[in-house]
Amino acid sequence: MTPYNQRITAFVELGKYLTDFCEKCYANDDSIDLEFKEIVARAEHENGWFTQENILHALREWGHLLTKENLEDWLSGYDLSTVDYPKIIGIIMAGNIPLVGFHDFLCVILSGHKVLAKLSSNDKRLLPHLVKFLVEQDPSLEESIAFVEGKMEGFDAVIATGSNNTGRYFEYYFGQKPHIIRKNRNSVAILTGKETQEELVALGEDIFRYYGLGCRNVSKIYIPEGFDFDPFFKAMYAYGDIIHQHKYANNYDYNKAVYLMSDFKILDNEFLVLKEEASLSSPISVLFYSYYSSEENLQKELDTLNDQIQCVVSNQYKDGHVGFGETQKPRLNDYADGVDTMEFLLQL
Incomplete structure (x- = not known):
């Protein structure tokens, strides 16, 4: 199996894992992953906006998206052979809703680049657990994913999401590197x-x-x-x-x-x-x-x-x-701010 196919398979397995976890959580099934259940509880405790209902909604939607059919259909429009030398992509994630930075993370990994992620203090529990699961499925991912606290250094390009105020800081600090900087919308x-x-x-x-x-x-x-x-x-x-x-x-x-x-x-x-x-x-x-x-x-x-x-x-x-009721059910090709993240990454 090629590294690309290994990564697709890992995300498909993650989708199944998330769907299974949500179903067991809703059903109060005793066979639920207790470690993940505790992480969800800690995320809710640390951020009062992250209720279990909203966390499970985010997890369930990602579970629905991460299927082999969805991933291959989405990626079929790109030439994924263009990345000869993986670059380190810094991702500065917002913390307004659960796993709001996961789509950027997914794009970087499937484009063949490496992730250097700076998590928001408001959402620091969920993604590391999902990364742990992904590495269990594909151990080669371990060298492609890192988390950083404090100042971000050693990156080749940046994807940063924040407010209009932080956006100005991002442009000043990261403007000399290839970047996607998102502000308030x-x-x-x-x-x-x-x-x-x-x-x-x-x-x-x-x-x-x-x-x-x-x-x-x-x-x-x-x-x-x-x-x-x-x-x-x-x-x-x-x-x-x-x-x-x-x-x-x-x-x-x-x-x-x-x-x-x-x-x-x-x-x-x-x-x-x-x-x-x-x-x-x-x-x-x-x-x-x-x-x-x-x-x-x-x-x-x-x-x-x-x-x-x-x-x-x-x-x-x-x-x-x-359509009404569909805003929080984005598809894989629904890019924030209308900027094609995958195309940006493939052109680096």
């Missing part, structure tokens, strides 16, 4: 007022999954003039239990109080605040909205905001749009 949804209740409930998944902390979470909706909010709020009640998560509840109480004291006009259902706002980036527990007069005018506005938008959600089945 948000996702938006376009509503017409003709959505079914099922579609609106699915939209709630795009809003509330990971408490809205991901760049693929919908932070703003565009609605037609005269939009009836009643069906929207009725659908959102399916997610009402989110207010029982204390960190989310604290954000809700704070943001609502600030808006009320500032005499801002808001809509509120006791766990989600809606505020009319031009900005895309809403705080936790808040969803911004803007009215549009025509689809043509809306498209012009979205075009001007293209470099700030990760996903556009709608039921219009337009090229580049994501």
Whole structure:
């Protein structure tokens, strides 16, 4: 078996492992991997946003993606013979949602390069365990994966994900090397007022999954003039239990109080605040909205905001749009910021 096929096989086995772990966790199966279960518990303890439900959602989605068919279909569009001399790729990972940097890690390994990963302090447990499993499947991977704390040195190229503030630091520090630097992005949804209740409930998944902390979470909706909010709020009640998560509840109480004291006009259902706002980036527990007069005018506005938008959600089945409830189920070729990570790596 070639090294490339060994790596594919290792990730396929990881996919099976993740799927099996999630199924046993949901079923309270005594034969579950207790070491991994403890790691999930520690990740939740160290980061209050990483609830078991959200960690398992991330693990389950990766389990679904890491199949032989999916991997080979994704990679069939690339010439993987172009990497003659593996380079060390520094990956600076964010910690906003569980395993948010795993796709970069996957790209580097399958491109034939080596990983030098700097984990976020908010998500430092999960990936090392998955790497341990991968090395058990393919021992040759051990020399291709390293973790670093503190200053990153000895790399040939960088993939860094962070905020607009850290992005400026990344550009200063890593700008002389080949790089992909990602900054803040948000996702938006376009509503017409003709959505079914099922579609609106699915939209709630795009809003509330990971408490809205991901760049693929919908932070703003565009609605037609005269939009009836009643069906929207009725659908959102399916997610009402989110207010029982204390960190989310604290954000809700704070943001609502600030808006009320500032005499801002808001809509509120006791766990989600809606505020009319031009900005895309809403705080936790808040969803911004803007009215549009025509689809043509809306498209012009979205075009001007293209470099700030990760996903556009709608039921219009337009090229580049994501269906309701699908933002946190990206495919292997759904690259962050629209930058083809694999192509970047193969051209180094």
